[in-house]
Amino acid sequence: MNFFPLHSCFALGLLAAFVAPTSTSDEKPVLGFNQEGATHQRSLEAQLDSLLQKDHLREWMKRMAARPHHLGSAYGKENAEFIAALFRSWGFETVIEEFKVLFPSPRKRFLEMTAPEKFMARLMEPEIKEDSTSGQAGQLPIYNAFSVDGDVQGQLVYVNYGVPKDYEVLAEKGIDVNGKIVIARYGVSWRGIKPKVAAEHGAIGCLIYSDPREDGYFQGDPYPKGAWRNEFGAQRGSVVDMSLYPGDPLTPGAGATEDAKRLSIKEAPTLTKIPVLPIAYSDALPLLRALGGPVAPQDWRGALPLTYHLGPGAATVHLTVEFDWKLVRAYDVIAKIRGSERPDQWIIRGNHHDAWVFGAYDPLSALVALLEEARAVGELSKSGWRPKRTLVYAAWDGEEPGLLGSTEWVEAHDEELKKKAVLYINTDSNGRGFLSLSGSHTLEKFINQVARDVRDPEKKITVAERLRAHRIVKGSPEDRKEAKERADLRIDALGSGSDYTPFLQHLGIASLNLSYGGEDGGGSYHSIYDSFDHYKRFGDSGFDYGIALAQTTGRAVLRCANADVLPFEFTNFSSAVEQYVQEITKLIDDMREETAQKNALINDKMLEAVADPTQPYVIPRPEPPVPYLNLAPLKNALVQLQESTKQYEAANNALTTSGRHLPPEAQKSLDEILMSTERALTEDTGLPRRPWFKHQIYAPGLYTGYDVKTLPGVREAIEQRNWQEASEQVERVAKTFDQFARTIDRATTIIKSSAPSK
Amino acid sequence: MNFFPLHSCFALGLLAAFVAPTSTSDEKPVLGFNQEGATHQRSLEAQLDSLLQKDHLREWMKRMAARPHHLGSAYGKENAEFIAALFRSWGFETVIEEFKVLFPSPRKRFLEMTAPEKFMARLMEPEIKEDSTSGQAGQLPIYNAFSVDGDVQGQLVYVNYGVPKDYEVLAEKGIDVNGKIVIARYGVSWRGIKPKVAAEHGAIGCLIYSDPREDGYFQGDPYPKGAWRNEFGAQRGSVVDMSLYPGDPLTPGAGATEDAKRLSIKEAPTLTKIPVLPIAYSDALPLLRALGGPVAPQDWRGALPLTYHLGPGAATVHLTVEFDWKLVRAYDVIAKIRGSERPDQWIIRGNHHDAWVFGAYDPLSALVALLEEARAVGELSKSGWRPKRTLVYAAWDGEEPGLLGSTEWVEAHDEELKKKAVLYINTDSNGRGFLSLSGSHTLEKFINQVARDVRDPEKKITVAERLRAHRIVKGSPEDRKEAKERADLRIDALGSGSDYTPFLQHLGIASLNLSYGGEDGGGSYHSIYDSFDHYKRFGDSGFDYGIALAQTTGRAVLRCANADVLPFEFTNFSSAVEQYVQEITKLIDDMREETAQKNALINDKMLEAVADPTQPYVIPRPEPPVPYLNLAPLKNALVQLQESTKQYEAANNALTTSGRHLPPEAQKSLDEILMSTERALTEDTGLPRRPWFKHQIYAPGLYTGYDVKTLPGVREAIEQRNWQEASEQVERVAKTFDQFARTIDRATTIIKSSAPSK
Numbered sequence A, B: 001m002n003f004f005p006l007h008s009c010f011a012l013g014l015l016a017a018f019v020a021p022t023s024t025s026d027e028k029p030v031l032g033f034n035q036e037g038a039t040h041q042r043s044l045e046a047q048l049d050s051l052l053q054k055d056h057l058r059e060w061m062k063r064m065a066a067r068p069h070h071l072g073s074a075y076g077k078e079n080a081e082f083i084a085a086l087f088r089s090w091g092f093e094t095v096i097e098e099f100k101v102l103f104p105s106p107r108k109r110f111l112e113m114t115a116p117e118k119f120m121a122r123l124m125e126p127e128i129k130e131d132s133t134s135g136q137a138g139q140l141p142i143y144n145a146f147s148v149d150g151d152v153q154g155q156l157v158y159v160n161y162g163v164p165k166d167y168e169v170l171a172e173k174g175i176d177v178n179g180k181i182v183i184a185r186y187g188v189s190w191r192g193i194k195p196k197v198a199a200e201h202g203a204i205g206c207l208i209y210s211d212p213r214e215d216g217y218f219q220g221d222p223y224p225k226g227a228w229r230n231e232f233g234a235q236r237g238s239v240v241d242m243s244l245y246p247g248d249p250l251t252p253g254a255g256a257t258e259d260a261k262r263l264s265i266k267e268a269p270t271l272t273k274i275p276v277l278p279i280a281y282s283d284a285l286p287l288l289r290a291l292g293g294p295v296a297p298q299d300w301r302g303a304l305p306l307t308y309h310l311g312p313g314a315a316t317v318h319l320t321v322e323f324d325w326k327l328v329r330a331y332d333v334i335a336k337i338r339g340s341e342r343p344d345q346w347i348i349r350g351n352h353h354d355a356w357v358f359g360a361y362d363p364l365s366a367l368v369a370l371l372e373e374a375r376a377v378g379e380l381s382k383s384g385w386r387p388k389r390t391l392v393y394a395a396w397d398g399e400e401p402g403l404l405g406s407t408e409w410v411e412a413h414d415e416e417l418k419k420k421a422v423l424y425i426n427t428d429s430n431g432r433g434f435l436s437l438s439g440s441h442t443l444e445k446f447i448n449q450v451a452r453d454v455r456d457p458e459k460k461i462t463v464a465e466r467l468r469a470h471r472i473v474k475g476s477p478e479d480r481k482e483a484k485e486r487a488d489l490r491i492d493a494l495g496s497g498s499d500y501t502p503f504l505q506h507l508g509i510a511s512l513n514l515s516y517g518g519e520d521g522g523g524s525y526h527s528i529y530d531s532f533d534h535y536k537r538f539g540d541s542g543f544d545y546g547i548a549l550a551q552t553t554g555r556a557v558l559r560c561a562n563a564d565v566l567p568f569e570f571t572n573f574s575s576a577v578e579q580y581v582q583e584i585t586k587l588i589d590d591m592r593e594e595t596a597q598k599n600a601l602i603n604d605k606m607l608e609a610v611a612d613p614t615q616p617y618v619i620p621r622p623e624p625p626v627p628y629l630n631l632a633p634l635k636n637a638l639v640q641l642q643e644s645t646k647q648y649e650a651a652n653n654a655l656t657t658s659g660r661h662l663p664p665e666a667q668k669s670l671d672e673i674l675m676s677t678e679r680a681l682t683e684d685t686g687l688p689r690r691p692w693f694k695h696q697i698y699a700p701g702l703y704t705g706y707d708v709k710t711l712p713g714v715r716e717a718i719e720q721r722n723w724q725e726a727s728e729q730v731e732r733v734a735k736t737f738d739q740f741a742r743t744i745d746r747a748t749t750i751i752k753s754s755a756p757s758k
Helices: A035-051 A054-064 A074-089 A164-172 A193-200 A281-290 A360-382 A404-412 A414-420 A441-451 A463-474 A477-485 A500-507 A532-538 A544-562 A571-603 A606-610 A632-658 A664-676 A712-719 A723-753 B035-051 B054-064 B074-089 B164-172 B193-200 B281-290 B360-382 B404-412 B414-420 B441-451 B463-474 B477-485 B500-507 B532-538 B544-562 B571-603 B606-610 B632-658 B664-676 B712-719 B723-753
Strands: A093-102 A105-115 A150-158 A181-185 A205-209 A276-279 A316-324 A327-337 A342-352 A389-396 A421-426 A433-439 A511-518 A698-700 A708-710 B093-102 B105-115 B150-158 B181-185 B205-209 B276-279 B316-324 B327-337 B342-352 B389-396 B421-426 B433-439 B511-518 B698-700 B708-710
Touching (some): A035 A544, A054 A360, A054 A532, A054 A544, A074 A093, A074 A327, A074 A389, A105 A276, A105 A281, A150 A281, A181 A193, A181 A281, A205 A316, A276 A281, A276 A316, A327 A360, A342 A360, A342 A404, A342 A544, A342 A664, A360 A389, A360 A532, A389 A404, A389 A544, A404 A414, A404 A500, A414 A421, A414 A500, A421 A500, A421 A664, A433 A441, A441 A463, A441 A511, A441 A544, A441 A571, A463 A477, A463 B606, A500 A511, A500 A698, A511 A544, A571 A606, A571 A632, A571 A708, A606 B463, A664 A723, A708 A712, A712 A723, B054 B360, B054 B532, B054 B544, B074 B093, B074 B327, B074 B360, B074 B389, B093 B404, B105 B276, B105 B281, B150 B205, B150 B281, B181 B193, B181 B281, B205 B281, B205 B316, B276 B281, B327 B360, B327 B404, B342 B360, B342 B404, B342 B544, B360 B389, B360 B532, B360 B544, B389 B404, B404 B500, B414 B421, B414 B500, B421 B544, B421 B664, B433 B441, B433 B463, B441 B463, B441 B511, B441 B544, B441 B571, B500 B511, B500 B698, B511 B544, B571 B632, B571 B708, B571 B712, B632 B723, B664 B723, B708 B712, B712 B723
Parallel strands (some): A150 A181, A181 A205, A205 A276, A342 A421, A421 A511, B181 B205, B205 B276, B342 B389
Antiparallel strands (some): A093 A327, A105 A316, A150 A316, A327 A389, A433 A511, A698 A708, B093 B327, B105 B316, B150 B316, B698 B708
């Protein structure tokens, strides 16, 4: 699923960060290992590298992208069986776990403009001769999964990206979408936010189109000449309200097994409230051209050759969507190699296998890297090596409609996972360019070390060095400064949009999400043109970055699997949390000042003085002033957290410097505490109004969808101007900080109290 | 001429500034008058207001826009005679002064794309039935005046706005325009800069097109549905190198009288070096679509429905332009009312009358306001009132091709003007919205007072209050702060692009340039659709802002004409100059840091690490480090200047507070010194490489064309990294500051030493 960051992946700060080495790899320490162990580990990793073969990636991608393989399709099942067979052939204990999940597919899709002139939307991506699979049967048509059924007719209003701020602008122009159908462009927010916000404002239907500004000829030559979305290309995708909970809408919090207790479809809260349909720009163009009303603000205008108007006016549309609300089987492939010493510590590595159609890029580009990594691990294992801890490789089904396969598996195995899962390493798609990394900050130092040991395929430097260079050359002044001065490059926090969400945010399992990209832009995302033919021309054609990904995630897996002590580290985490607390402080201070300024403009009649009397303009009402919140509990808890992480670091450094290591029993106890640190960041009751989300540091935004909100309880309460709740959440997050600090303290005690042996 | 600021006139900071009053007008002091005089003056101004009639504006605009009236046209002459007749009928001593100036008009215009496919450019704006004059004979076709003749053929390269920075970007992509034809879009720089910079880089021809991003459907509905430039609309305009000198290219520095000594056309340095042609986007589209090479950077892309490429590649064009290099007569209408007390002090007020075609907006919208102002002044004069000082009203010819009429008149009368001119008040075009004001900062306080006495036609506040509100609501944080806190709103410095240039920058006559606008956007600039039909639908249809303009400039004229002492004031000037010195300091500091940073990126191989190896990229060479310059002379001279202005203010305040005024002889002597203060800001030898430009504080930029460069000698030397010259210019500007301060000191001495009488 993984919202492909298009042209602006770096501008959006989605990239992660690593450090440039000067000494050779072999001399450098490896977290969790002593010097001898590190040398041994590096030699194992060199063996891993030597086993990886690009041809496998190409061959598997071509095979799995040969036919449509969405959730519930025959070829999706075949792919799952193919993957399972591969794992078995490499020596993994492999099962296919099945779940029964709701997956609507279209019965009827109809969009007509009825006035000021008739226009019938085409709603299809045609076959292209340069794209050999584009004409195949069995493709899912263009639609948004988990839209409700609907047959609506009304005036059309253009709502830009369809986020809450856009409706404020409309209100100032005197435009109300109540009873109307909105047309939003893709971008800025996750797509599911658009119909959600539209419905909250009374709209009766929602169209989402791909404007060539973000996703088409403005960015680059359209397919098949270039990589970018052409006039007929449209973006399928789920609009299920994942900010409430992902996974099967009928079985929140529980695995969707055959006999699971299910909500009725009517009861499912994550379905949209109004019908939604995505369209290509060739279908949007006549509609937008027919819009009346004021000219849209400058930053609302896309790249279509017309004057963007807001509506409403003559333009009236008739939208009908009707779905087959069937339950289908999801096939998760789960493949294990049992750990030799600590089999109840699981290192989980996953990528989905389902696609919207052919999915060469999304998800196969990264899935084939996972498979090659697993094959190499299997080879190592056959040659006598055994991981200390258990490795669990997963190929998820049903990610695209809403993380169905991963969520149901996590929910079905929640108790076992809470006990055994060390971390979850996710990938979703991959391309040519720069390492992108996000995840739990307790793993920031660990993954920085990994990235300092992987060579960039295009340059004679490591992927960490290249990413650092990228931040120094292209980053904001703050990013640039940090990239120059900080030992570790900062990683981004995780929001949602891929299979890490149930692990991290539901269960509190430390997670990482990795990919390469930024040099292979293109607009095939969730289209039938996300094909092998497209990828081999415009993606990571040589599969070099597929290999780099396998080297990166493979190292991460093997280091976690073999470490004497799990490679968690907490000073980077406390640095991240300190930043979030500062952001929260600034957020409310800025809101206070902005609100006061805006109120002054209203009260001093400045807005009135400036308004053009020939244009509709409704002067906004003043907002109540923003109060001062008591953030002291948060800041005091942060100080305690920082103190605890320092103590742990000191104890750990002393141990390392001494050259000694803990006795095996103490190592195991320490591991168990370290595994539980991320769990200590969760609260069982979850976030306000969405109890499924239990993590108190990271959550997808209620009004962003994919993008993370850090310290979400506090941050979203402030954003919603709910001061009472904000104060309650401050207390709650402060308690979470305390809980985390006490867990770290237990780890420190073990190190200090165990008689270390040489 | 006056580059119409399109959508971004406020963003570009072109607007000026005034202050909100709380007391009623009648109580407030008026610069240059005592309390009694101020009351009398305000009553005169009320009479002026009562005489102004909107119907005249409409009627005159319709009449003068009825046929094409460019320089050298029959109707242009008729308009001049019509204007002269009006002035005479109102009691002005009126003459038409003739000059003989070079004005090429097209014999041949031909543009063909020869590869990859044939396309013949249409190069014409068709008749539109909604626009009654658009089909008339006698229109000047689409062309750029003072392009050289040429017949060239070559590969095409897209150069964005065609400013020097754009060629740096091309160089980094390995693209050289040498021997090629460039296509630039209108915007950012004045148009004449584009062929100049192209030629400096070896290009052999230059096309300039109107991209709908800046000037077409992206901004608003195209004509005739809306006000904006349509697919065939093109922008005529001069490309004469006005940054060297404006006016007749053959008679630099001298009036182009019948027998003037003339350069040959080959000798004229202000003609372009390569042929140039402006085109509409419908003619540019096939060319841009055919371009190969890399995709243009994001901020180079316009609003056409294509992927912008840089070229070169298959796209090859053949461009031919050939002109009739004839001398034509320019008719300047000069109308005077002789001053009763100080006839040798001239208050000059002007606006051009020539247009590119029909020119309803440019220049008639403001010319008709000038005429109505003059009619009212004539009425006042007939009713017994006489100005103390002489009023000179001017309607210039030949402004569009390069300020020909005004420049030749100024050059022909330079000695007299240096003695007699008090100030020059210019207008050029006018619309609905906010007051825009720029000029000499010695007049900033004066014009702020004027704006505090004019009512906005749309709102129940003054135009000063409305402009202040605009800056507070829409300005940058700095603008906003200043607009809230500073008593006077800051006015902008003058660059070039209208008839104030010879007055201010050649002779050192304090100048103002005024207009209203910002609510009546549109794209008729320099097109045949700048018509009465267009203006009455999309301009200041009711001519209410035409009246506001007449009230504003009329007040300015009458106050200068009647003041006991001329209303110059110097603390606002020293505040402006202080800001410029700070900017210069920051400019060189920023350049030093940026150069060091960029060199570090190059030397540390950061750019190399980030570059996509599949894309052409030439790593730039390091620049020599930026030295520290000795700015002390400038700063010391500034301190002295500030001291002198403070002394003058103190003396003047003491006089005002005493309620007494100077004896008439002392007033006259003081006036003469005050008139000369702007002259004290000039140096006879002029700016480096452009001796015609003598003002040391304000000049149009060598590489901006219209936009001002303040402290131009120092600033441009720094921008060009010519450190030797920068140091010399620092000394020179410091001397200018001294010269100015000494002039102020003389004024202070007169106030202090004259025995003031009650």
